[in-house]
Amino acid sequence: TQLLEQSPQFLSIQEGENLTVYCNSSSVFSSLQWYRQEPGEGPVLLVTVVTGGEVKKLKRLTFQFGDARKDSSLHITAAQPGDTGLYLCAGVVTNAGKSTFGDGTTLTVKP
Amino acid sequence: GAVVSQHPSRVICKSGTSVKIECRSLDFQATTMFWYRQFPKQSLMLMATSNEGSKATYEQGVEKDKFLINHASLTLSTLTVTSAHPEDSSFYICSARVWDRGTYEQYFGPGTRLTVT
Numbered sequence: 001t002q003l004l005e006q007s008p009q010f011l012s013i014q015e016g017e018n019l020t021v022y023c024n025s026s027s028v029f030s031s032l033q034w035y036r037q038e039p040g041e042g043p044v045l046l047v048t049v050v051t052g053g054e055v056k057k058l059k060r061l062t063f064q065f066g067d068a069r070k071d072s073s074l075h076i077t078a079a080q081p082g083d084t085g086l087y088l089c090a091g092v093v094t095n096a097g098k099s100t101f102g103d104g105t106t107l108t109v110k111p
Numbered sequence: 112g113a114v115v116s117q118h119p120s121r122v123i124c125k126s127g128t129s130v131k132i133e134c135r136s137l138d139f140q141a142t143t144m145f146w147y148r149q150f151p152k153q154s155l156m157l158m159a160t161s162n163e164g165s166k167a168t169y170e171q172g173v174e175k176d177k178f179l180i181n182h183a184s185l186t187l188s189t190l191t192v193t194s195a196h197p198e199d200s201s202f203y204i205c206s207a208r209v210w211d212r213g214t215y216e217q218y219f220g221p222g223t224r225l226t227v228t
Contacts, residue, residue, distance in 0.1 A: 040222065
């Protein structure tokens with residue numbers, strides 16, 4: 001069984017603070033995705049990383065893929081209440097395989 | 112990004128009846144779609160992989176005869192919850208896989224909230 005451990009599970013911070021969410025596994029992934037989900041809605045794809053050591057930025061969000069392609073992180077700078085939601089990482093071992101999802105990180109940003 | 116729709120968004124049914132949920136890829140063709148179930152404040156639980164023109168592949172512990180999946184075209188997959196019971200109440204989400212810029216990516220529908228009374 002391919003496990004993807006996500007931490008922390010819950011995070012509550014004040015507006016303006018920085019935070020990092022981690023996604024770790026013993027498996028090597030061909031690609032890894034990060035999603036954000038709001039209550040009552042489906043997950044929305046934020047980014048896909050495919051190359052070891054890759055760093056992608058999406059406004060205040062920075063995504064990093066580990067050199068060995070076993071782990072990833074999501075860093076949010078100056079968090080805003082609109083960043084509140086469930087963040088999910090998902091890895092694919094083989095290109096045509098199904099995704100393995102982490103347990104998710106519930107982020108609450110207080111104004 | 113690619114757009115996936117789901118219908119209905121909410122459904123309430125009586126115990127013992129069947130409910131069909133549709134998942135459509137609106138602007139692309141998807142040979143593979145996935146069906147997930149999600150409980151409050153939890154991650155997604157994969158139920159089955161829906162393959163166009165062939166039988167679905169179910170995850171361990173998911174009853175094939177209870178959760179019927181049909182993927183008759185490249186843009187439509189359906190999930191039918193048969194003889195629904197209150198414990199089937201949940202948030203069901205589908206996704207479609209598409210090849211994009213050298214890798215497969217999944218795009219999710221908005222989900223269907225099923226309540227069985």
